[in-house]
Amino acid sequence: MPFDITTTGEFSASHQLRLYDGTLEPLHGHNWRIKLTVSADRLDAIGVVMDFHELARLLDAIVGPMHNRHLNDLPPFLAMNPSAENVALHIAQSLRLPDRARLHSVEVWETSENSAIWRA
Amino acid sequence: MPFDITTTGEFSASHQLRLYDGTLEPLHGHNWRIKLTVSADRLDAIGVVMDFHELARLLDAIVGPMHNRHLNDLPPFLAMNPSAENVALHIAQSLRLPDRARLHSVEVWETSENSAIWRA
């Protein structure tokens, strides 16, 4: 699949991982940043994988409900820890792409230094 | 192919995509940014894939003619829309590498939020 496009999104949210001994880490938050990458075998009639703005809207629809929230309180994270890895997994599982594009990867930065990547 | 090197380039140019209904989107421009990645199976006699400066010169020779121009007026884009995807394709098709290096990918950012990637 030779072409990908990427778009980025951001949200601010607190979280608190449950640790191996069952205790919670200290409550804290991040400005989370997302890089979403989708692929297509070939370009469409106007020479694109899909419209950047449409892809950004699909991503915003998923990350918007996490903005200015405590991730532990949100449905995806009632059953799984709100780690960067699971935030990436949640975005990957929630995304509905048009037929011609396929999900390639979701990268989620907790800080400018650390990210988690889910790959299709 | 275990080693890659990357170099980056930039150019400023306007463009105007022809849309699905045949109309043109509004004329606008971007500071385009390019990340070029090339690969080699092994390092050469002095321990590099190839010289960074030489790779940067090869990239500049391709993107220089697009700087401060209207992409729609340039030969590569008379027959194809000047989308970020097609800018990446044009760079990939124009690059002539020394024998020992192979093209891995070309990523083209229209904005800091959105990029297109051509992968070999």
Added chain:
Amino acid sequence: MPFDITTTGEFSASHQLRLYDGTLEPLHGHNWRIKLTVSADRLDAIGVVMDFHELARLLDAIVGPMHNRHLNDLPPFLAMNPSAENVALHIAQSLRLPDRARLHSVEVWETSENSAIWRA
């Protein structure tokens, strides 16, 4: 292997490559930046590949001894040129990960424009 995590590190060091004709390039230095990526087939009991801080400590233990040094004087670079490619190789060869994580890649930037990548 669907999940990766990445961490970044930095060090400042001088170097001087031995060129094809046996001469040395002019002595100079860089703020080197590293992006280390490791993979796991599945997440662990608390939903992570491994702890970001632990991965950062493993990376710091390797890059710390290069900080504020002349790379040509350090053991890894007595037998090989201190190119960005070989700095990436040295980090890859020195890293000892916990069993459940595997090395995916090491990217080493000499400047904000140029990087070398070692891929597993």
